[in-house]
Amino acid sequence: MSDITDATTASERTPGALHGLRVLDLSRVVAGPLCASMLGDLGADVIKVEGPRNPDETRSWFPPEIGDMGVYFATVNRSKRAITVDLKTPEGVAVIRDLVRTSDIVIENFTTGTLERLGLGYETLRQLNPRIILCSITGFGQTGPSREQGGYDFIAQAMTGFVSMNGAPGDEGTKAPIALADLQAGLHATISLLAAVQARERTGEGQHCDISLLDSMAFSLLNLGTTYLNTGVVPPRYGNQHQTLVPYQSFETADGDVIVAVGNDGQFARFCEVLDCSELATDERYRDASSRIQNREALIAVLQERLRVWSSSHLLERLRAARVPCGPVNSVAQLFDEPQVAARGIVVEVEGAASPDLKLLAAPFGLRGTPAEISAGPPRFSEHTDAVLEELGYSPARIDRLRTAGVIAAK
Structure with missing residues (x-):
């Protein structure tokens, strides 16, 4: 198990591949925060924004919890700084606009159209910063008849046929035990953002990335979806067998x-x-x-x-x-007893707000020259608000006024 708190200090670590990029994370729950945390592991400065009176709901998704923090939150919010801003106030929107001017990427997962109603749509953001890259992650995307509907992981798994195919023959279809659609969307968002950063190097312009849980989960069907499209045959439920390979x-066996x-x-x-x-x-x-x-x-x-x-x-x-x-066929406990898991450094122990020895899973990027690492454990609610606002040039008196007005959370 590797440890980010041992002899190597933050100043001594090799800068990550995305060192120098700033990411403004307006997202909540899983897919967006997962994308942002992976960018943070890769060296970006990630600022997570929550409402002063409505924190990311996964902070309190109990049980299970680590300290006073839900495991979901801890999992996908490492390598970030946390601030609070009320986006429903003009003062709060002004703070976000100031942050956009100094950022490279904005990640959001509001329902389609919400960002525009807040005065923070892509056309507005690019006027503030032509190089800004906006990534919108929604259940169904920015276009199409379902674009304004909310969507969760299980819905995407069910709508794409995954649930109907998953499980043993003769049993009911079942969802995956992990948030598979959220995971796929978070990965696709990360890939899209890396591509957009590279394109910006060539064009000098940012762009709007449109990621949906439905698209990502549909793409994950790969050979099964393609088989249906070209043969008209609906894939049956194979359980633990493979569709095209035997055995x-x-x-x-005698004992398992x-x-x-x-x-x-x-x-x-x-x-x-x-x-x-x-x-x-x-x-x-x-x-x-x-x-x-x-x-x-x-x-x-x-x-x-x-x-x-x-x-x-x-x-x-x-x-x-x-x-x-x-x-x-391991249990989760047996997985973490595997010598190969220990050798690959999959488990990382970090110092964090939730626990002095919080154990997290390392993102498996495998970069030798610019290794990815968890730079910090998941932050406490509003932990870095004052520091981030001070970086924007806000005076202590101005920060106090925002706090008194309820635009940022009380200390």
Whole structure:
């Protein structure tokens, strides 16, 4: 487990790839904050804006919580500074406009049209700062008949057919246990923003990125969606089996379950050799991928019978030695006991407002020259308001007036 609080101080760390960029994060809940936190991990200065009387609701999504902070909030709001501004007041809008003048990116996930009604639409922002890049993340996007509807992760999973395909055959369809549509949208937003920053280097102009949960989740269907579009065949529910590869699924062993993922004929031949049934690899019913798909049920029955006598650990050891892709079916607890997880530094311990030794998951960017890192734990509500306003040139008296008027949160 790596630790950002050890011997290396902030001033000694290698500047991140996005060092020098400022991101104004007006978003809440998951997709937008996730995007902003990843930009922060990459070195950007991220300023999270919350209302003085309506903080990001995930701060209080209990249980589970860490200290007085919801786990959801802690997960996607690291590497940020937090301020409060009331966007429903003229004074608050003026503060945001001042921040836009000094920022490179604005991220928001209001329902479509809200930013315009606040006087902060893209055309207004680009007049303040022609280089500004606005990223809008919504349930359904900025165009189309559903553009003004609110949307959550589960809705996107259900509408795109994912829920109908997910689960065991014969059981009800089920959503993913993680916020998969939010995660996809956050990743697509991050990629779009990096592309927009690069384009700005060439043109000198910012642009408006339009990201939706529905689009992102639909794109994640990849081969399944493309199969339907070109064949008209609706994908059935396969459970832990694969649509086009056999065997590629979970199998029972004498003491648990394992995953065997055979991706080509060579791997299948080596798999059969380990199980002492090499004749299956030359059997015309199973010798190539297409044949194995057509005779899936018969093959799986034979393999399952042989695998039940193996212990999971012995089987995995033999398969790995034979270069057959495989792995255990871990619990989350077992995942974090894996030596490979420790070796890759996936878990990072940070000092944060929620806990002195908060453990978070590192973003897996893998940049060697400009490594990504969690620069700070999730901030307390309004923790950096005064410091950020002072950077804008606001005097202590002006900050006090904003606080008295309720434009920013009380101390």
